[in-house]
Amino acid sequence: MFSILKDWREQRVLDNSEFTHADWMQAAERIVILDRLDEDEMTRLFELATLFLHDKSITGAQGFEITDAVRRSIALQACLPILNLSLEWYAGWSSIIIYPGSYTSESTTVDEFGIVHEGHQHRSGEAWLRGPIILSWKDAKHSGERDGHNVVIHEFVHKLDMLNGRANGFPPMQPDMDPTRWTETMERGFADFQKHRKAGLDRYGATNPAEFFAVLSEVFFETPQKLMDAYPDIYEIMVKFFCQTPLGPKS
Ligand SMILES: [Zn+2]
DSSP: OHHHHHHHHHHHHHHTOSSOHHHHHHHHHTOGGGGGOOHHHHHHHHHHHHHHHHHOEEEESTTOOOOHHHHHHHHHHHHSTTTTSOGGGGTTOOEEEEESSOEEOSOOOOSTTSEEEOSSSEESEEEETTSOEEEEHHHHTTTTSSSSOOHHHHHHHHHHHGGGSSOSSOOOOOTTOOHHHHHHHHHHHHHHHHHSOOTTOOGGGGSOHHHHHHHHHHHHHHOHHHHHHHOHHHHHHHHHHHTOOTTOSOO
16 A cells, blocks of 8 residues: 555656656766666666655755756766665655865764765765765766766765664665675775775775775776776675676676
């Protein structure tokens, strides 16, 4: 019964969408990393993004104007990690705040209140436990260019991580996943990354296990071969977690 009501509600939102398929296609063409998706996946991503925009509020700070292009760009990239999961993975919070550029924050506390900070004095993004996601458009607008950096995916992956408490690099597992394998694989990788540089992987990932997971997720969706080259075992568990194979199906 509840699922029928949910489906009906979702269908109503989709039917009343302010954006057409062509609008979404135009937005998707600007996000290079989406070009691996087939037609069905792309349509599903557009539907997810439509529901996402209905559920979440996106507001500008410091006079930043939230245009339809900004909303579509954020929604598409935010929904890529949950393309084969569901919007339930972003439950429990509703606000995204966008600054025109990097910003400084009064808060200097890291993690004690469940807040994850990026950058040093200047920040390009933050994800608050049960609170908003904050992004700098200057950084976010370059996301999706297949350069291995994606602040949108980074912050939204922190939200997946926070579904079972503070961000710690251990999100809820999929039913067919072995939590011990996840922990051991990520711990082994994190220990190695703290000692060794890896081509295409941002050193910021060495900060703590939560940043390691978020930074490697950026690479998983942007430049997956770099992750496969550096940590094939982490690529494999991320395939299971995100239920996606950005390098394509195994031959
Ligand atoms: Zn982070």
